[in-house]
Amino acid sequence: MQEETGLLRAGWSAVRRNPRYLVWFWLLNLALAWFGTLALRGAASPILDTSLHADQLVHRFNPTALIELLSIPQSGSAAGWTMPSYFLTGLFAVTTLLLMPGVLRQYTSEYRVSRDEFFRTCGRNLWRYVRLALIYAVIAVPVTGLLFVIRKALVAFADKALNELFPVWVGGIGLAVIFLAATAIRIWFDLAEVDVVVRDQNAVRKSVGAGFRYLRRHWGRLLGAYVVISLLALIVLVAGVWLWNVLVPPSSVFGAFLIGQIMMVLWLSARFWQRAVAASFYMAEMLVAPAFLGARGPETGVAVGPAVPPLVSPS
Amino acid sequence: MGFRRIRVILLFSCWSVASAFAQSSAAAKARSGAESTIPQTTSAINSTTPMSERVVWYAIDAKYNPQNHQLDGSEVLTYRNLSGQALDRFPFHLYLNAFQPKATWIREARALGTRDMTYEKWKDEEFGSDEIKSVEVEGMGDVTGSLHYIQPDDTNKDDKTVIEAVLPRPVAPGESVTFKIKFHDQFPEAQARTGYKKDFTLGGQWFPKVGVWWHGAWNCHQFHATTEFFADFGVFDVKVTLPQDQVVGASGVEVSSVSNADGTKTLTYHGDDIHDFAWTASPRFRVAEETYQGTMGPVKMKVMMQPEHWSQEARHAKILRQTLEHFEKWYGPYPYKTITLVDPLGQEAGGMEYPTFITGDTSWWMPDGLYGPELVVEHEFGHQYWYGMVATNEFEEAWMDEGLNSYTEVKILDDILGKKTSVINMFGLTAGERDIQRAGYIGVADFDPMTRKAWQFASFNSYGGVTYGKTASVLLTLEGVIGEETMQKAMHVYFMKYRFTHPTKDDFLNTVEEVSGKKLRSYFDQAVSGTQVMDYEVMSLGSSNVNWYEKDPKEKKGETLYESSVMVHRKGDFIFPVEVQVKFDNGETVHEHWDGQDRWTRFSYLKKSKVASAEVDPEHTIHLDRNNFNNSSTRESDSTATSKLANFWVFLTQTLSQFLSWWVV
Numbered sequence: 001m002q003e004e005t006g007l008l009r010a011g012w013s014a015v016r017r018n019p020r021y022l023v024w025f026w027l028l029n030l031a032l033a034w035f036g037t038l039a040l041r042g043a044a045s046p047i048l049d050t051s052l053h054a055d056q057l058v059h060r061f062n063p064t065a066l067i068e069l070l071s072i073p074q075s076g077s078a079a080g081w082t083m084p085s086y087f088l089t090g091l092f093a094v095t096t097l098l099l100m101p102g103v104l105r106q107y108t109s110e111y112r113v114s115r116d117e118f119f120r121t122c123g124r125n126l127w128r129y130v131r132l133a134l135i136y137a138v139i140a141v142p143v144t145g146l147l148f149v150i151r152k153a154l155v156a157f158a159d160k161a162l163n164e165l166f167p168v169w170v171g172g173i174g175l176a177v178i179f180l181a182a183t184a185i186r187i188w189f190d191l192a193e194v195d196v197v198v199r200d201q202n203a204v205r206k207s208v209g210a211g212f213r214y215l216r217r218h219w220g221r222l223l224g225a226y227v228v229i230s231l232l233a234l235i236v237l238v239a240g241v242w243l244w245n246v247l248v249p250p251s252s253v254f255g256a257f258l259i260g261q262i263m264m265v266l267w268l269s270a271r272f273w274q275r276a277v278a279a280s281f282y283m284a285e286m287l288v289a290p291a292f293l294g295a296r297g298p299e300t301g302v303a304v305g306p307a308v309p310p311l312v313s314p315s
Numbered sequence: 316m317g318f319r320r321i322r323v324i325l326l327f328s329c330w331s332v333a334s335a336f337a338q339s340s341a342a343a344k345a346r347s348g349a350e351s352t353i354p355q356t357t358s359a360i361n362s363t364t365p366m367s368e369r370v371v372w373y374a375i376d377a378k379y380n381p382q383n384h385q386l387d388g389s390e391v392l393t394y395r396n397l398s399g400q401a402l403d404r405f406p407f408h409l410y411l412n413a414f415q416p417k418a419t420w421i422r423e424a425r426a427l428g429t430r431d432m433t434y435e436k437w438k439d440e441e442f443g444s445d446e447i448k449s450v451e452v453e454g455m456g457d458v459t460g461s462l463h464y465i466q467p468d469d470t471n472k473d474d475k476t477v478i479e480a481v482l483p484r485p486v487a488p489g490e491s492v493t494f495k496i497k498f499h500d501q502f503p504e505a506q507a508r509t510g511y512k513k514d515f516t517l518g519g520q521w522f523p524k525v526g527v528w529w530h531g532a533w534n535c536h537q538f539h540a541t542t543e544f545f546a547d548f549g550v551f552d553v554k555v556t557l558p559q560d561q562v563v564g565a566s567g568v569e570v571s572s573v574s575n576a577d578g579t580k581t582l583t584y585h586g587d588d589i590h591d592f593a594w595t596a597s598p599r600f601r602v603a604e605e606t607y608q609g610t611m612g613p614v615k616m617k618v619m620m621q622p623e624h625w626s627q628e629a630r631h632a633k634i635l636r637q638t639l640e641h642f643e644k645w646y647g648p649y650p651y652k653t654i655t656l657v658d659p660l661g662q663e664a665g666g667m668e669y670p671t672f673i674t675g676d677t678s679w680w681m682p683d684g685l686y687g688p689e690l691v692v693e694h695e696f697g698h699q700y701w702y703g704m705v706a707t708n709e710f711e712e713a714w715m716d717e718g719l720n721s722y723t724e725v726k727i728l729d730d731i732l733g734k735k736t737s738v739i740n741m742f743g744l745t746a747g748e749r750d751i752q753r754a755g756y757i758g759v760a761d762f763d764p765m766t767r768k769a770w771q772f773a774s775f776n777s778y779g780g781v782t783y784g785k786t787a788s789v790l791l792t793l794e795g796v797i798g799e800e801t802m803q804k805a806m807h808v809y810f811m812k813y814r815f816t817h818p819t820k821d822d823f824l825n826t827v828e829e830v831s832g833k834k835l836r837s838y839f840d841q842a843v844s845g846t847q848v849m850d851y852e853v854m855s856l857g858s859s860n861v862n863w864y865e866k867d868p869k870e871k872k873g874e875t876l877y878e879s880s881v882m883v884h885r886k887g888d889f890i891f892p893v894e895v896q897v898k899f900d901n902g903e904t905v906h907e908h909w910d911g912q913d914r915w916t917r918f919s920y921l922k923k924s925k926v927a928s929a930e931v932d933p934e935h936t937i938h939l940d941r942n943n944f945n946n947s948s949t950r951e952s953d954s955t956a957t958s959k960l961a962n963f964w965v966f967l968t969q970t971l972s973q974f975l976s977w978w979v980v
Binding site: 036037049052053064069072088089092133160162164168182253256260267 | 976
């Protein structure tokens with residue numbers, strides 16, 4: 001437990017020391033989402049901005065007014081409103097993939113990583129991260145897919161019971177198990193991502209292997225830390241919705257925006273915290289491991305590209 | 316005129332009178348004879364005399380096996396021939412035969428949709444049947460051989476939901492005939508609000524039910540995916556035998572419960588002035604009872620809950636009691652001694668009405684601010700009036716039950732839970748039942764008239780949107796024309812005048828005209844019989860300085876003279892007079908009236924203020940207008956609503972983005 005707390009503390013320390021990444025990612029997240037609303041604004045504005053009936057959506061939120069709005073031919077289709085956002089959601093994920101090596105470089109460094117180094121690290125690891133993401137998908141999709149199938153079968157079986165709540169409990173427990181399994185896979189690949197950056201590892205399969213071995217040996221510590229952070233993110237969600245409901249008047253767009261964005265920043269912090277936990281764990285446990293030191297030799301030399309600064313600053 | 320001719324006329328008149336007298340005394344004689352065959356009991360109602368003209372008396376003895384969901388029954392049906400003519404053919408509904416793959420019900424459900432079943436793949440558990448083993452007619456012998464399925468509505472020879480018996484000799488007008496029917500049921504897994512689910516059974520539409528002689532012909536339609544029921548009033552004496560662990564509820568009053576040596580028990584129920592009989596059984600029901608003091612006498616309220624929903628019992632009992640109070644106060648007395656509210660297992664049996672017996676619809680997670688259970692209980696209880704007592708033909712004029720009931724549902728839920736909050740009031744979301752009804756209608760506004768036969772609608776959505784939503788919106792709009800009190804009085808008069816009589820569209824519309832003293836045919840023709848769509852818009856508004864031509868036309872508030880105009884356009888083909896409210900930027904408000912006859916109109920003003928806004932129907936009494944957003948226009952633009960929507964969408968997109976990158980990257 002103490003080790004887990006130490007890990008959480010070390011991770012949080014890394015996040016706290018580097019708030020600029022949070023700000024960048026939050027701004028990126030917000031900007032992409034804002035662009036995603038342009039279609040909605042374009043369709044809704046001519047109808048709502050001069051209509052007194054729009055009050056149904058301002059001083060209260062009447063869902064039937066939204067249904068009515070969508071049924072008006074001039075407002076276009078709901079798919080037309082939402083499709084840009086789906087693309088931009090994917091774009092945010094891709095951008096995160098692209099920029100994460102730089103973030104992890106910082107989380108594993110004692111010094112402030114320069115902008116130049118940040119982007120060089122990102123560029124150098126781009127295809128490695130793409131390969132990692134593909135391997136992740138090959139593992140995570142079948143495993144979680146299978147777990148969902150098992151869960152569905154168990155719920156269907158439980159549904160034969162007379163008690164209506166029994167399948168609900170089974171389904172809930174099933175979701176918890178899937179969450180834990182998915183989190184474990186996420187930890188595995190978070191460690192692999194750190195390994196790729198720190199060791200400048202071109203053979204990502206080795207990083208995947210190393211991540212798996214260390215997850216297996218320290219799964220309790222790591223999973224515990226990740227779950228604690230996830231629970232905090234859940235608390236943020238519940239508290240945010242509660243505050244939104246209690247504090248923000250229906251007509252206050254700014255109030256809703258403020259609460260929503262605080263939630264967004266906190267969620268981003270939670271995920272960055274998890275990554276920082278992985279980075280701290282890596283620096284403490286994996287980097288010094290003899291097996292790695294042995295394997296590190298031929299791969300630490302930078303064969304191509306610009307020189308990369310020291311992996312770990314002397315301390 | 317010559318004497319001989321007058322004599323012929325006099326002779327003819329005398330013969331006519333004598334003949335008519337002879338006929339009427341024969342009919343009266345026959346009727347008095349028939350009256351002795353239908354019990355004049357009143358033990359299930361708070362009245363000392365029968366309330367309906369009783370046509371049928373069903374005495375049914377049923378044995379139900381909950382293991383295989385099969386029922387064996389013997390039915391003794393006494394039918395009074397009040398048709399005024401001899402009858403030798405008698406059609407019977409066999410509703411459970413609808414749940415067979417080639418039945419019309421399933422065909423239509425697959426093509427048009429239903430409330431909760433898709434039938435994409437046939438499952439054996441969904442099979443249901445109601446099979447007549449034998450029919451004997453008292454005094455005429457066995458007529459089983461004459462039985463044959465008929466399809467009055469389509470050419471589907473595989474549909475077995477109506478069977479016809481041919482008698483060896485006709486039943487004279489005014490006489491009674493007694494059928495002794497042996498039948499066997501296979502209940503399906505719950506669908507269309509009948510059947511079983513796990514240990515729960517809802518026995519609805521489970522026995523051979525004779526058609527209705529109506530307007531000179533038998534009215535006995537096949538069971539369709541969008542239709543409900545129509546039957547004659549009478550007396551029901553029903554015995555149900557089932558295992559002793561079953562907790563049972565049923566239409567009517569419980570007369571006795573006897574334990575049998577074989578581990579079963581036999582419950583006997585009696586119903587007066589009802590036209591159907593349903594029952595339910597489950598070993599796990601938890602039951603609460605209370606007595607409501609009605610205007611005609613005490614009413615026993617029985618609430619049967621699933622054990623997992625027991626915490627919601629008080630919520631169910633409360634809305635049932637409140638609904639009863641409102642109906643008695645506004646529309647008329649509830650004469651029955653019982654009302655049973657059943658919380659079924661699963662949604663397939665939820666939200667259904669049978670005489671003195673309704674099913675609710677809730678879930679274990681139902682939060683306080685979501686009034687689904689209240690809505691369903693109110694709605695199903697309302698059917699006790701429009702389906703149960705007024706008893707219109709649900710096959711042919713579904714709106715007169717479902718629609719009128721949706722209207723009264725809006726009124727009562729408005730009063731109990733608030734106009735804007737009667738369906739949802741949580742997390743900043745609010746919606747009233749009138750909004751929900753209208754939302755169901757606006758998407759299907761131009762498909763079907765309300766008067767279309769239920770199985771002939773374009774789709775299940777159109778049937779629902781028009782029958783429920785449009786009717787409620789039509790009557791709410793009518794309320795704006797004749798006044799809320801007058802409308803309530805019209806509903807009361809209609810109920811009191813036509814209860815237990817099977818009225819038609821014109822009976823209702825004439826009543827509204829009579830009570831209101833207004834000619835409303837133009838409205839009814841468009842709204843009830845037509846598919847005209849109402850859509851008014853404020854097309855433009857603006858103000859311009861009358862001295863615009865001056866070289867330096869300075870504008871000064873309160874001094875500059877403006878020429879303002881507001882143009883209102885009738886986009887739809889529904890002609891309806893409307894009020895228009897025009898507001899000026901000095902706070903002045905002008906009210907205009909437009910008869911809506913032309914396609915557009917323009918209101919012009921010369922004032923020392925600019926027009927600020929214009930609104931059609933400022934009191935929001937018109938619920939039929941398909942698009943309320945264009946009913947008003949403001950000179951100044953306000954993007955708050957757009958920004959709020961956009962902000963919601965930003966939040967959702969950000970959440971989705973973060974979720975994706977959390978797990979994928």
